[in-house]
Amino acid sequence: MRTGIYIRVSTDEQVKEGFSIRAQHERLNNFADSQDWSVVDYYIEEGVSAKDTKRQELNRLMKDIEDGKIDVVLVYRLDRLTRSVRDLYELLDFFERYNCKFKSATEVYDTTTAMGRLFITLVAALAQWERENLGERVRMGQERMIEEKQYPGGPPPFGYSYNKDTKQLEVDPVEAKVVEKMFDLYFDGFGEQRIADRLNEQGYKTRRGNNWRAKAVRDTLKRTLMTGEFSWGGNMYNDYTDAIIPKERFESAMKLRTSRRGAHPRTIRSSYPFSGFARCARCGAPMKGHSKHGRKKLDGTAPFYRTYICTRKRDGCTSKQINEESIDRELLKEIRKLSSEYREISEDKSLIKREDDHTQELKQLTRELNKVQGRRKKWQVAYAEGVISLDELRSHTEMDQEALSNLKMYISKLESKSMQLDYRSMANVLADFERNWIELDHMEKKSMLSMLIKSFDVDSDDLKPHKARERKVWVSNVEFH
Ligand SMILES: [Zn+2]
Numbered sequence: 120m121r122t123g124i125y126i127r128v129s130t131d132e133q134v135k136e137g138f139s140i141r142a143q144h145e146r147l148n149n150f151a152d153s154q155d156w157s158v159v160d161y162y163i164e165e166g167v168s169a170k171d172t173k174r175q176e177l178n179r180l181m182k183d184i185e186d187g188k189i190d191v192v193l194v195y196r197l198d199r200l201t202r203s204v205r206d207l208y209e210l211l212d213f214f215e216r217y218n219c220k221f222k223s224a225t226e227v228y229d230t231t232t233a234m235g236r237l238f239i240t241l242v243a244a245l246a247q248w249e250r251e252n253l254g255e256r257v258r259m260g261q262e263r264m265i266e267e268k269q270y271p272g273g274p275p276p277f278g279y280s281y282n283k284d285t286k287q288l289e290v291d292p293v294e295a296k297v298v299e300k301m302f303d304l305y306f307d308g309f310g311e312q313r314i315a316d317r318l319n320e321q322g323y324k325t326r327r328g329n330n331w332r333a334k335a336v337r338d339t340l341k342r343t344l345m346t347g348e349f350s351w352g353g354n355m356y357n358d359y360t361d362a363i364i365p366k367e368r369f370e371s372a373m374k375l376r377t378s379r380r381g382a383h384p385r386t387i388r389s390s391y392p393f394s395g396f397a398r399c400a401r402c403g404a405p406m407k408g409h410s411k412h413g414r415k416k417l418d419g420t421a422p423f424y425r426t427y428i429c430t431r432k433r434d435g436c437t438s439k440q441i442n443e444e445s446i447d448r449e450l451l452k453e454i455r456k457l458s459s460e461y462r463e464i465s466e467d468k469s470l471i472k473r474e475d476d477h478t479q480e481l482k483q484l485t486r487e488l489n490k491v492q493g494r495r496k497k498w499q500v501a502y503a504e505g506v507i508s509l510d511e512l513r514s515h516t517e518m519d520q521e522a523l524s525n526l527k528m529y530i531s532k533l534e535s536k537s538m539q540l541d542y543r544s545m546a547n548v549l550a551d552f553e554r555n556w557i558e559l560d561h562m563e564k565k566s567m568l569s570m571l572i573k574s575f576d577v578d579s580d581d582l583k584p585h586k587a588r589e590r591k592v593w594v595s596n597v598e599f600h
Contacts, residue, residue, distance in 0.1 A: 120220070122156040123180055123189040124148075127164040127199045140165060143195045150224040151193060159188060169201050172210070184217045191220040265351055268359055276344055277326060277335070278363050288344075288360040295363045297323050298345060301336055302364055305372055311336045340376075345369055391425065392564035393446050393577075399429035400578035400595065402436045408443070427577065441579050445592035447564075450575065451556060453597050458549035488526045491519050573598040 126143045140163060151158050160183065162176040172178075177200075183189050192214060194200050201207045214221050264271050269286040278298040280291040297318065304314045315331040325331060343350050346369045347362035364372075391408025399406055406427040413422035425443040429436045495516065502512040552571070556564070575597040579590045 120154070120156040120190040121159045121188065122151050123160055123162060123183060123192050124151070124158055125162045125164075125177065125180055125192055125194050125200060127167055127169065127174075127176075129168045130166045143199070146195060147193055147224055156191065156193070159183075169198065169206075172201065172206050181213065184214065184219045187217070189219055191222055193222050193224060195223070196225050197223050262351075265349060265356055265359070268356075271351075274326075276342055277339055278345060279360065290361045290363055294326070298339055298363050301339055302368065302372060305340060305375070311340070340372060343369070390561055390565055391427070391443070392561045392568060393427060393443065393450075395565075396568050396572055396574050397427055397446060397577045398574050399431065399436060399438050400576035400593065401438045402429060402431050404429050404431040404436065406430070406441070406577060409440070437581070439579050439581060439590065441577055441590070441592055442588075445579070445590070446577055446594060449577075449592050449594035450597070451553060453575070453594050454549055454553055454556075457597070458546050458553065461546035461549065484526055484529055488523065491522050491526065495519050571599060 124147045126140055162180040164174055164176045167174055270288050275281045275288050278294045279288040282289050301314055311333040314336045315333050318331045345364040346366040347360050349356040349359035394408040397406035407430050409426050409428050411424050426440045428440050429438040498512050498515045501507045576595045579592045582590050
């Protein structure tokens with residue numbers, strides 16, 4: 120394997136023991152030797168940080184990979200290559216495209232183990248999450264897109280289609296007719312449910328070919344985009360696209376809504392980030408998001424709570440309503456706990472041993488294991504041929520049995536030792552997750568969770584409703600994909 124060795128030290132690290140260029144150089148050369156790889160070139164970056172991929176030597180390495188000169192990139196540690204999950208994801212992608220392997224001399228990325236898979240999933244999920252415009256930087260980019268009247272992604276709202284060439288929205292003539300019809304019916308005094316019923320009676324379908332529901336009608340009636348304006352990130356962009364409904368007409372519909380409903384408090388209808396993930400710890404049923412008003416205050420306003428309820432509550436489940444904030448806080452605590460557990464394991468000095476030593480030892484032990492297993496057969500043959508007695512066979516078999524179980528124990532111990540470096544990466548990834556989490560809104564949290572987590576259990580103690588705010592909440596059994 121033609122090996123490209125990439126070495127990097129930042130300015131602060133140059134003074135630290137074990138990180139010097141010489142130390143990395145020596146270590147990586149030994150590693151390449153042990154694998155029988157031939158080193159083609161060294162790419163050495165001194166006093167350079169890994170905050171982005173604009174690095175001279177890294178770019179030279181990538182060029183050589185493109186030119187097919189390198190079969191494997193070897194680094195001392197993953198963070199030599201990059202500290203950004205997104206860059207990591209893109210680099211790994213790049214390597215794969217050019218059929219170039221990637222190896223960290225001190226870390227194990229093994230997709231055949233659960234830990235390795237979890238790690239890769241997390242890395243990929245975080246990268247995807249960053250790419251899917253949830254990060255602040257990308258959000259800035261989106262703002263620019265919107266100023267240029269481009270659509271930032273996702274399915275276009277009903278009434279519009281997406282033009283791949285201009286990246287802009289266009290009025291979809293067929294769907295626009297349905298939108299106009301909704302507004303007509305609304306002005307005729309129809310409510311949202313009756314509009315939906317009428318559309319269904321007349322054979323109109325949603326874009327996916329389903330029947331209309333009140334909620335979808337309401338969303339369309341309230342969407343300012345129908346006037347050609349785009350509301351995004353708290354700003355309103357005028358003349359974003361062509362209007363389906365003239366602005367005056369749209370505004371009268373809004374007024375009509377207010378008068379019809381009285382001073383109905385604005386409902387918060389954003390999605391519930393934990394529904395679909397939270398499970399009732401008492402009965403295992405899914406927990407459902409739910410909004411409710413608290414007691415009215417003196418000034419007439421009422422606080423708004425977002426809570427989760429077990430979907431089997433009506434069937435007699437005894438679990439209580441749980442505050443969304445509490446779940447958020449406890450879930451994050453669980454993640455933090457996991458992260459520090461991983462970090463502890465990774466820093467446990469008694470476990471630290473050079474990975475290539477493990478590899479050698481493992482090979483040795485496996486060889487012995489095979490020998491012992493082979494020997495057993497021989498004794499059996501010897502007994503069958505009358506060379507040894509039954510007693511002799513038994514005592515040999517017993518000895519071998521013991522040797523066998525000892526060997527197996529050693530092997531599994533060693534395997535778990537070489538895992539401990541993976542734990543450090545895991546801890547880092549989880550810490551990243553935690554840092555990013557607090558920046559997200561409900562929808563973003565939901566999409567983040569859907570990439571990472573299968574489910575988790577929630578429970579709380581049985582306080583009376585008026586003491587609900589003092590309730591202790593537990594999150595447990597967090598299951599990752
Ligand atoms: Zn329940």
